[in-house]
Amino acid sequence: MGPLVPFVFSNEFGLLMAVFIGIAFGFILEQAGFSSTKKLVGLFYGNDFTVLRVFFTAGVTAMTGVMLLGHYGLLDLDVIYINPTFVRSALVGGVIMGAGFIIGGFCPGTSVCAAAIGKLDAMLFILGSVLGIFAFLEVYPAIKEFYMADAMGPVKIYEQLGMHKEVWALLLTLIALFAFVVTWYIEKNVNNEPAVISPTWKRRYALAMALPVVVILLLMMLPNKQEIIQNRIAEAKRQQKCVFHEIDADNLAYQIVNHYYDINVIDVRSPEEYEKFHIPMAINIPFENLMDRQWEDIFKQTIKKNIFYADSDTLVRMSCLKARFIGESENLILKESATAFRDLYYSLEMPEPEDSKQAHELYFFRANHAEKMLDLKKALENIGKPVKKEVIVVQGGCS
Numbered sequence: 001m002g003p004l005v006p007f008v009f010s011n012e013f014g015l016l017m018a019v020f021i022g023i024a025f026g027f028i029l030e031q032a033g034f035s036s037t038k039k040l041v042g043l044f045y046g047n048d049f050t051v052l053r054v055f056f057t058a059g060v061t062a063m064t065g066v067m068l069l070g071h072y073g074l075l076d077l078d079v080i081y082i083n084p085t086f087v088r089s090a091l092v093g094g095v096i097m098g099a100g101f102i103i104g105g106f107c108p109g110t111s112v113c114a115a116a117i118g119k120l121d122a123m124l125f126i127l128g129s130v131l132g133i134f135a136f137l138e139v140y141p142a143i144k145e146f147y148m149a150d151a152m153g154p155v156k157i158y159e160q161l162g163m164h165k166e167v168w169a170l171l172l173t174l175i176a177l178f179a180f181v182v183t184w185y186i187e188k189n190v191n192n193e194p195a196v197i198s199p200t201w202k203r204r205y206a207l208a209m210a211l212p213v214v215v216i217l218l219l220m221m222l223p224n225k226q227e228i229i230q231n232r233i234a235e236a237k238r239q240q241k242c243v244f245h246e247i248d249a250d251n252l253a254y255q256i257v258n259h260y261y262d263i264n265v266i267d268v269r270s271p272e273e274y275e276k277f278h279i280p281m282a283i284n285i286p287f288e289n290l291m292d293r294q295w296e297d298i299f300k301q302t303i304k305k306n307i308f309y310a311d312s313d314t315l316v317r318m319s320c321l322k323a324r325f326i327g328e329s330e331n332l333i334l335k336e337s338a339t340a341f342r343d344l345y346y347s348l349e350m351p352e353p354e355d356s357k358q359a360h361e362l363y364f365f366r367a368n369h370a371e372k373m374l375d376l377k378k379a380l381e382n383i384g385k386p387v388k389k390e391v392i393v394v395q396g397g398c399s
Contacts, residue, residue, distance in 0.1 A: 035114035037105025046190045049183035056176040064212045073225035076293035082154035089147045166220045229325045246335045253369040264306045268319040280373035299327030309334035345370040
């Protein structure tokens with residue numbers, strides 16, 4: 001559920017869905033025969049490769065679906081958790097896991113599946129797993145250095161091989177299809193069965209095997225969501241249809257002080273530039289992160305106006321244009337740069353007595369609004385923060 005929460009489902013609804021998905025997963029495992037130790041260990045004896053085929057099918061199906069949803073921006077691939085890799089402990093753990101699989105006839109998931117239908121050996125396997133967990137906790141301080149050795153972080157195979165993820169997906173799919181065919185012949189040979197398949201099943205297998213290959217090839221050829229938006233921007237610029245609505249610094253300051261709840265002030269510079277100085281109440285969304293899923297609600301809403309600013313006129317215009325194609329919000333750009341706004345409001349110089357009345361009024365307007373913007377920012381920063389509670393030890397009573 002990870003990437004779909006909270007963008008598609010709420011956290012609470014995600015937990016509810018996880019329960020039903022878990023029940024469905026257990027049901028499918030049992031129906032596929034994964035509660036049988038004979039079927040599970042048949043992989044090691046060469047007489048039943050159901051485990052390999054199911055795992056490869058699940059992997060290829062999930063991979064294809066994730067890539068398809070990610071390609072069109074329906075799934076944020078960046079929030080998918082990847083287990084960190086520790087080479088030595090992974091190798092040793094793999095040997096222990098494999099030995100336990102062969103001896104016990106179950107893996108952790110299938111043991112729960114078998115226990116759910118009342119198998120005593122599965123229950124004993126789970127008991128052994130729990131005891132193993134507690135044993136590991138006891139010896140962990142002594143083996144911690146070995147366990148954490150050769151840490152590689154969240155490794156992605158295609159990055160290690162220097163491939164595009166679509167190329168790796170296609171390669172893995174072809175490997176899976178090759179494994180299906182080879183293991184089928186091995187299975188038939190070991191069981192002394194004729195390696196014959198009916199024409200109807202040949203067509204079905206061919207269609208099922210071709211589907212992920214076709215999907216991945218289409219993903220390699222078709223533009224993704226970001227490329228589609230970039231093409232639209234390029235087309236709008238080519239046809240000179242880029243119309244930008246501007247707002248000046250004084251109008252923006254007035255809007256922040258009096259109507260801050262009606263606008264989103266968006267700083268599209270780098271986080272480092274944002275930290276040095278930013279307009280009060282502004283949020284930092286660097287240009288390269290505008291299409292991240294976490295910001296979609298800002299660009300798809302139609303209640304608030306989005307006001308972009310930066311130090312580069314080109315950057316702020318490109319940001320406004322990109323936002324226009326991401327969602328339906330009303331987007332404006334600040335006429336002045338971030339540096340110019342800072343100079344106008346936070347590097348004020350008192351006008352000379354002989355200067356015009358307008359100059360003096362403008363000075364007091366900016367000085368007043370500069371202070372109000374900072375006060376408003378401080379006030380709103382405290383809203384929503386948890387109340388700090390002091391823990392008091394109860395005195396008296398039984399000790």
